[in-house]
Amino acid sequence: MDDKTRLDLYRVMVLSRTYEEALLREYHADKKPAFDIGAGLLPGEMHLSAGQEPVAAGVCAHLRPDDAVTATHRPHHIAIAHGVDLDKMTAEIFGRQGGLGHGRGGHMHLFDPATHFSCSGIVAEGLPPALGQAFAFQQAGSDRVAAAFTGEGAANQGAFHESLNLAALWGLPVVFIIEDNDWAISVPRSASTAVASNADRAAGYGMPGQRIEDNDVDAVYAAAGDAVTRARAGDGPTLLEIHTLRLWGHFEGDPQAYRPDLAELAGRDPIPAYQARLQKAGILTAELAATIKDEASARVEKAVEFAKSSPAPEPETARDYLFA
Amino acid sequence: MDDKTRLDLYRVMVLSRTYEEALLREYHADKKPAFDIGAGLLPGEMHLSAGQEPVAAGVCAHLRPDDAVTATHRPHHIAIAHGVDLDKMTAEIFGRQGGLGHGRGGHMHLFDPATHFSCSGIVAEGLPPALGQAFAFQQAGSDRVAAAFTGEGAANQGAFHESLNLAALWGLPVVFIIEDNDWAISVPRSASTAVASNADRAAGYGMPGQRIEDNDVDAVYAAAGDAVTRARAGDGPTLLEIHTLRLWGHFEGDPQAYRPDLAELAGRDPIPAYQARLQKAGILTAELAATIKDEASARVEKAVEFAKSSPAPEPETARDYLFA
Amino acid sequence: MSVTDSATAPPRGGVRRLTTARAVAEGIAQEMERDPRVFVLGEDIGAYGGIFGATGGLLEKFGPGRVRDTPISETAFIGLGIGAAVEGMRPIVELMFADFFGVAMDQIYNHMAKIHYESGGNVRVPMVLMTATGGGYGDAEQHSQCLWGTFAHLPGMKVVVPSNPADAKGLMISAIRDENPVVYMFHKGVMGLPWMAKNPRAIGPVPQSGDEVPIGRAAVAREGTDATVVTLSLSVHHALDVAEQMAEADGISLEVIDLRSLVPLDRQTIMSSVAKTGRLLIVDEDYQSFGVSGEVAATVAETDPGMLRAPVVRVAVPDVPIPYARPLERAVLPGPDRIRDGVHRLLKA
């Protein structure tokens, strides 16, 4: 791994975190004093991904805009790492006409044809469409691949099993990535999954599987590189499980009373850790880190501005887009 | 394994085969000259299990009537091995008032509270209810178990994955049995399943798994014995895959034009093979074999008689049993 | 979203008032005390108390043996409920959002709903499938649907849809005691959740006693003479608001029927009211076509269309997914403005 790559990973993670911090601020800004989920500029559930940046950055670094990505109900870090237009994505999250879906979809339903990005609010159900994208790529004889993300909780859903089997059977160019953040809302991994590592499930589909510990973006990058190379070469799918961290609540408003590890979370934040590592390695300086953060903030605030200045959809258009 | 046990296995297999031969006869009797699926005493799809007797006999030999069994769309051999009342079962298949379900369910929907037997026409979807039966047994502190059967084709259905994970997670007393008869209708195993042995999938749930080759009832008996013992002892579920044989079509009327191995099937019939083995071991004589066959025929014909003499349900009662 | 719902108002004039969420949880708790066969399964129904508060406090009271969080495996755990019910237990299984039915519908409608019939009455499946429905808070296409028409269309399961705390408790008790599978659909907006917009009709008097509210009987939520409004769940609140307003502002007298059950459907109560008023407005937060609103209108058309002094009016979701952006969501949901407009159209005709 060269220095530039590591700096790029850092940049992507910082951009993603900066974005989530801005959404956190905007989401809660007008839901005070009493939290009302439906109030304010950003109504509805809001699943933020702070802490999970290493997964998105490490995987998507290997993807091209013509590769497909399907993400989950917690999609922002992945969308950002894959290069979805930040302005349009933000406008969508704000429910504006200038959004990716003209405000129809919102934060769980981001669709970007330019980068073949999509996500779904139904756990594990983003995997099957990824197979179809991979199938289309395979049929066209291209070397394009699909990356399909899911949570460790979702890996116990039937769609997971069916998708892995079919992808392996047809040798589809897919990389399956499980983001194991230890929790599915309030249910800990130990109460959802009968095995310690989902990589153990890969053997049941005859595909390579690997678990990456410690939320380590370098390790994710390395493993994902192998998996993407394999897929591009026509050697079929791979399953990666990455042990990551849900730094905040499942959704905003989650009191997390069920969570015993709240106190230690800050110490496990992967971004300061990576910053320290890069500084120690002489790749990053405190000044450059500050610049990167500033650039990220500027980019994010521009996107928020774009969103806020985009018009709200007209009520009369509610039936538009039912059919093409 | 003692001689008596082996003779009993033989008896069960012969009874099951004799039963299927009688159904074959009755099913086609009044669908001639041109096959019409809806005509005759036995309308609808008919999935016979000839060739798969070793699975049912070997597993159910370890079960008590208070253990639960869920079977598939191909349920007769399993019902017989578990001791479902043959008269009532046959009357059900004939759609008569004296049937297990008063003629409402037919051959894919046999429910026998006396032996906690059920089946379903939707592949793999019989597994989840088996978990619930096992859960009830576990909660009651009993040593009762549930045996849940499915086909190798069905093992690629989402319900399979979810059920195995949940059973392992909660340590439920379930034995999962996959009947691998090489085919799912016209789709060969190689076109449905990414791995050579479904036993390899057991590791993905942290449960023991074993594949039994050669349609060998003794080997099935041994493996199932271990699995049932484990479940009764509270040590959780086991996955068994048994390589068996679909001697006839998927359903009656299946022309099997897709099937390359038709010529060799007769030579792979497990019942003559087991008979020969038992005769060679001095456990069975040709005379006793004949007696066993005669007894089976008598029992089966009595059941067919019972069914035919049971009245058809009255049309006016079609809405009965909607709600309890 | 708070783990337990603390919005219990102090008794007023001796009458104890609860939110709907607490009323549901209380009904379950009382049945669990009465009957050791009752247990609860689902995602986040334990320590979290249910995402919509319907199981708040149960884990603390009854422990993890009887109040079990599950993996995200709806097919497996709904099926587990079915098997446990077959063996004599009384499961209450929560499907977190009705919108998720698609991952487990085979267990629900091919198994839970059919086993009793297929077995010729020899096997019973006494269970409750509890699920949250509805929109209005910006949760978009996959988390805002009512879908009760989908459940009601498929035979073999009862379907109840309470609109207020007392009915919610009483219908839960009936559902648990029923020998049949009962789909219990609560709209998030009627639960009185502290993290949603305040809704005064989501808190109300609830009897301490474990009395049943019978399944299959509609309620006349408000008597009136000019027109009948047949509706259910959260839309009952909007209809009552509109009825009160229009009574005062326009002197219009609306009769509001709260269906409470879809299966069985209380067609008699609908017909009696329409016989009186001659005018029918149906308000439904589910998709308009091929659903509840059509069935209610058809009931009149096949009984006596001559009763109708004006064409039936339907106010429902106009056969589009529920959009995210607030102005769009408002446009498709049957809120007070659209109801009022429907009444005007009905009375003008």
Added chain:
Amino acid sequence: MSVTDSATAPPRGGVRRLTTARAVAEGIAQEMERDPRVFVLGEDIGAYGGIFGATGGLLEKFGPGRVRDTPISETAFIGLGIGAAVEGMRPIVELMFADFFGVAMDQIYNHMAKIHYESGGNVRVPMVLMTATGGGYGDAEQHSQCLWGTFAHLPGMKVVVPSNPADAKGLMISAIRDENPVVYMFHKGVMGLPWMAKNPRAIGPVPQSGDEVPIGRAAVAREGTDATVVTLSLSVHHALDVAEQMAEADGISLEVIDLRSLVPLDRQTIMSSVAKTGRLLIVDEDYQSFGVSGEVAATVAETDPGMLRAPVVRVAVPDVPIPYARPLERAVLPGPDRIRDGVHRLLKA
């Protein structure tokens, strides 16, 4: 059941007659020739030719690259169709029986049907979900359902239900060319399968050309003046049989409307006919309540109930699962006897 369906009758008077199954397969084949993006997925659609013959001969013509048997993983392969459609392909995916929708409904209605809307029109999902429906041959509760009401209720997918060979071909061509997801539901009884009871209406003239039959337009299958029978799919055959008989025996003139599409629903054709006859019988092999029959009746009730000279009559499956035993199955299906009885009730009122 035979692998390929050989029931092609020789051309009569120059008019080529095909079974519906062959008409469907021919429509698919012509589109596959025309458009390399079209491919077919499903269980037993290759060497077997589809359990109900809808894909007979396609594997031989187009090879396993474009005609693919799948594992029994409906969620995975329907989802695969969705993703392929999003990337510009034109999948035709067969769900072997509509009864199995419950194992894959989330892909169908939360994804296939919603992606276009959620994306604000930026992503298209042009695919055909083809599935077999219906009973009448003793296949019981889990293999005999029509369920079109369930699909039609959920927005974002078109739903077509051909009743004859020519429509079957033309609607398949339209479905493949449509930019939207189309659920194509064929009743096994209209397919003209050699292993089912002979049905003369399941074989008929089919144009060689690849002409579309437009989605969203009902057909007047028979003109008449005394009453309107609105129906679809196999029930069209029964309704026509009854209409012919009653015309001859009783001098009763029935107009039979074949809906052909449920989404969009051609309400105009229904209303024009009812305006003429003043009497409406709805015949539907789906469950009666909360479905197609209700929606058709509601259409009249909300347009002009004054048109109705008699209460609407519905003949449908009376909200029970489809039982196995023949006398019971006959009792719940809308066969000719029940239709005739419905006409009598309608005309007597």
